[in-house]
Amino acid sequence: MILDxxxxxxxxxxxxxxxxxxxxxIAPSGIRKFFDLVSANKDIITLGVGxxxxxxxxxxxxxxxxxxxxxxxxxxSNAGMPELREAIGRYLEESFQVKYEPLKQILxxxxxSEAIDLALRALIVPGDEILIPEPCxxxxxxxxxxxxxxxxxxxxxxENGFKLTAEALEAKITPKSKVLILxxxxxPTGAIMTYEDWLxxxxxxxxxxxxxxxxxxxxxxxxxxxxxxxxxxxxMKDRTVLVSGFSKAFAMTGWRMGYACAxxxxxxxxxxxHQYTVMCAPVMGQVAALEALTTxxxxxxxxxxxxxxxxxxxxxxxxxxIGLDCHEPQGAFYAFPSIQSTGLSSDDFAQRxxxxxxxxxxxxNVFGLGGDGFLRCSYAxxxxxxxxxxxxxxxxxxxxxxx
Amino acid sequence: MKExxxxxxxxxxxxxxxxxRSPSLLATLLGVSEDEVTTAIAELESDHVIVKYSAVVNxxxxxxxxxxxxxxxxITPERGRxxxxxxxxxxxxPQVKSVYLMSGAYDLLVEVEGHNLREVANFVSEKLxxxxxxxxxxxxxILKKYKQDGIILEDHEEDTRLMISP
Numbered sequence: 001m002i003l004d005x006x007x008x009x010x011x012x013x014x015x016x017x018x019x020x021x022x023x024x025x026i027a028p029s030g031i032r033k034f035f036d037l038v039s040a041n042k043d044i045i046t047l048g049v050g051x052x053x054x055x056x057x058x059x060x061x062x063x064x065x066x067x068x069x070x071x072x073x074x075x076x077s078n079a080g081m082p083e084l085r086e087a088i089g090r091y092l093e094e095s096f097q098v099k100y101e102p103l104k105q106i107l108x109x110x111x112x113s114e115a116i117d118l119a120l121r122a123l124i125v126p127g128d129e130i131l132i133p134e135p136c137x138x139x140x141x142x143x144x145x146x147x148x149x150x151x152x153x154x155x156x157x158x159e160n161g162f163k164l165t166a167e168a169l170e171a172k173i174t175p176k177s178k179v180l181i182l183x184x185x186x187x188p189t190g191a192i193m194t195y196e197d198w199l200x201x202x203x204x205x206x207x208x209x210x211x212x213x214x215x216x217x218x219x220x221x222x223x224x225x226x227x228x229x230x231x232x233x234x235x236m237k238d239r240t241v242l243v244s245g246f247s248k249a250f251a252m253t254g255w256r257m258g259y260a261c262a263x264x265x266x267x268x269x270x271x272x273x274h275q276y277t278v279m280c281a282p283v284m285g286q287v288a289a290l291e292a293l294t295t296x297x298x299x300x301x302x303x304x305x306x307x308x309x310x311x312x313x314x315x316x317x318x319x320x321x322i323g324l325d326c327h328e329p330q331g332a333f334y335a336f337p338s339i340q341s342t343g344l345s346s347d348d349f350a351q352r353x354x355x356x357x358x359x360x361x362x363x364x365n366v367f368g369l370g371g372d373g374f375l376r377c378s379y380a381x382x383x384x385x386x387x388x389x390x391x392x393x394x395x396x397x398x399x400x401x402x403x
Numbered sequence: 404m405k406e407x408x409x410x411x412x413x414x415x416x417x418x419x420x421x422x423x424r425s426p427s428l429l430a431t432l433l434g435v436s437e438d439e440v441t442t443a444i445a446e447l448e449s450d451h452v453i454v455k456y457s458a459v460v461n462x463x464x465x466x467x468x469x470x471x472x473x474x475x476x477x478i479t480p481e482r483g484r485x486x487x488x489x490x491x492x493x494x495x496x497p498q499v500k501s502v503y504l505m506s507g508a509y510d511l512l513v514e515v516e517g518h519n520l521r522e523v524a525n526f527v528s529e530k531l532x533x534x535x536x537x538x539x540x541x542x543x544x545i546l547k548k549y550k551q552d553g554i555i556l557e558d559h560e561e562d563t564r565l566m567i568s569p
Contacts, residue, residue: 029569031567035566035568039566044566046566049565049566051564051568053562309434310433311432313432313433314431317431360566360567383421384421
């Protein structure tokens with residue numbers, strides 16, 4: 001009995017208290033909070049989706065089905081199937097003029113997210129400062145913290161079209177600065193960086209001996225200006241971990257297929273963590289990814305691009321007609337209009353838009369510094385839905401003006 | 404045959420998806436002026452590149468179901484006119500929905516629509532077969548249409564994406 005009692009008291013200790021402080025302290029994602037709100041509502045048009053509205057092209061799905069029928073269900077080599085790494089190498093060289101040694105410098109990962117995590121874990125010494133231009137994708141800061149690093153946000157602004165400037169970067173550099181995480185084309189702002197934009201950044205990186213993790217998952221989605229990989233800037237390749245994947249350009253989000261390319265010593269270090277944690281990326285996804293790169297997948301990609309570009313014009317024009325300031329997004333599939341003229345915070349605007357106008361969009365503040373006062377509107381949704389959403393936003397903003 | 408410019412090709416693609424899109428919507432989507440779109444459409448229409456705007460109907464959704472047959476027709480070409488004259492004699496019937504000249508085991512593929520089997524059978528025996536140069540016919544009834552002109556007719560899977568994702 002006494003023993004039993006002892007057990008009972010032990011169980012009263014909260015599970016929370018077992019958790020590692022590092023993990024306990026991570027704030028739940030603002031997007032998650034908003035997601036719960038949205039899911040409770042009906043008849044909503046959502047501009048909140050951060051993934052393509054295309055289904056993976058049939059020939060890619062079919063290649064996976066065929067390989068399953070053939071019984072291709074085992075592990076692959078830790079770094080990924082050699083033929084897939086070769087194909088990624090060829091693709092990067094042809095499309096973005098960066099050349100990697102496929103078998104030594106390319107690692108296939110479970111989504112681009114794993115690649116970023118691996119790179120950070122391989123590089124961070126506790127206390128290292130990781131520089132992150134914001135507003136940005138919501139994962140960088142939490143996974144930096146989990147890895148023992150200190151995330152340092154760098155605010156980018158609409159005045160500069162949300163581009164990173166050398167001055168803003170330099171202002172945040174300390175002796176502890178080690179890594180700069182870049183994500184252009186940008187989620188959520190749609191900003192891109194041109195060759196001329198990159199040059200001064202590269203100078204600062206060189207001067208302060210930084211390593212760059214360049215998340216180029218939206219590389220294929222630019223409108224007008226072709227994407228310039230940071231790794232292609234002279235002198236930057238060996239300092240850069242190029243992270244990308246199949247999710248956005250090939251409409252393959254759920255497959256979780258990503259990759260990292262870097263100096264072979266860094267890839268070898270990342271591979272150590274990768275092999276002990278996930279062993280290898282799923283073989284089904286790798287087979288599909290290979291198909292996407294080798295059999296007219298690039299043609300499908302161009303068709304999708306044209307369609308995004310049309311919808312981009314529709315949404316940007318529509319938001320401006322409503323009277324919301326909207327800088328020209330040149331990449332990804334997001335518009336990032338300012339809602340400051342309404343006098344509301346992003347959170348209030350997004351919540352009222354959801355409840356009163358039945359349109360879901362993500363409040364800019366969840367993306368970090370410089371995000372408040374903006375709204376992320378994904379245009380990866382049908383023209384009919386976008387038209388209706390713009391109508392609803394228009395009526396809502398009109399109503400706000402009348403007070 | 405003409406080679407169409409880029410704008411016209413894009414206008415065609417967008418109208419193929421939805422013919423009711425307005426010139427102003429097309430202009431916004433394509434990043435050009437409304438005038439350019441209106442002119443492009445007018446030219447496409449006068450050149451008979453755009454022949455007609457019609458609704459794609461899924462007849463199986465309504466009570467008044469129709470039967471459709473694809474009829475393979477073998478014919479003897481006429482001296483001097485080849486297949487043209489005989490094709491015309493066939494396509495002028497209102498119940499004939501389409502006529503194609505084919506390579507392979509037969510010459511014309513004729514799509515015929517009727518209210519029931521007998522109506523189509525009567526058309527074949529009374530109108531089509533008696534035409535002098537028709538050597539033989541083979542009637543194939545369509546049991547179900549899954550996809551037509553690139554459009555999937557069945558109610559297709561809904562958007563299964565999460566409403567909000569990072």
